[in-house]
Amino acid sequence: GSALRLLEQEAGLKSAQLTDIVRQREQYRQAVAYLSQGRVEAGLNVLDDLQWIHEVHDPKQRYERIAAEYLQATEAGKSVLVVSPTHAESDKVTQAIRDTLQREGKIGADRASVLKLTNRHVTLAERQDGVNYTTGDVVVFTQNATGFQKGTRLTVGVDPIPLHLANRFSVYRASEIKLAEGDQVRITANALTADGHRVNNGQVFTVRQIA
Secondary structure, three states, X not given: OHHHHHHHHHOOOOOOXXXXXXXXXXXXXXXXXXXXXXXXXXXXXXXXXXOOOOOOOOHHHHHHHHHHHHHHHHHOOOOOOOOOOOHHHHHHHHHHHHHHHHHOOOOOOOOEEEEEEEEOOOOHHHHOOHHHOOOOOEEEEOOOEOOEOOOOEEEEXXXXXXXXXXXXXXXXXXXXXXXOOOOEEEOOOXXXXXXXXXXXXXXXXXXXXXX
C-alpha cells in the first residue's frame, strides 16, 4: 500500500521476496509449488500419489472417518486442523468429532449452550437493503455510531435495524453450540470477555469447568 511505497521511496527500505519453498520437503514441496502456480490438477495428482486424498461419498461414513482420524492424531500428540468448505459441513463434522470424544471419555457430557455468531460476509450494498436480512440475524456494531456503541447487538425481527449506518456494523447468523468440560474453543474475533479480559482471534481455550 501507500505506506510501504513511502518507506521504499523515501526511507530507502529495501523489499525482499520469498521465492523458494523451504518448509515442505520432496513430493509435498512439489505439490505446494504446483498449487501456488495455479496448477491445481498437477498439485492434486502429486497429493494423490502420496495417498493423502481419500474420497468417502457417504456423508455419515465421511464424518465418522474424520472423527476417528482426529482422535487418532490427537492421541498421538499431534495438532489437528479440520477444514470444511461450508459452515453447515463444519457443524456436522464438529458434531461427529464431539460425539466420538464423548464416547471415548475425552470430554464430558454437554452441560451448557452458548450463542455462536457466524459472519455472513455481506457487502455494504447488501447491508443497506433490508431484503438481504433474515429474521434472527444479529447485527453487531464494529464502530461507534450515533446512538450506538461499538459492540452493540441488534436482532433482526426484534430490533429496528438502522440501515443508514450499515458501514458501521456487520451481520451474523445466530446459532447455539453445546459445551462440555474438555471442549476446545477457538476465538474467531478480537473481543473482551464479560469480566473484561481481552481475547484475540485465533486463540484456543480448553473448557476446564462449567459451573
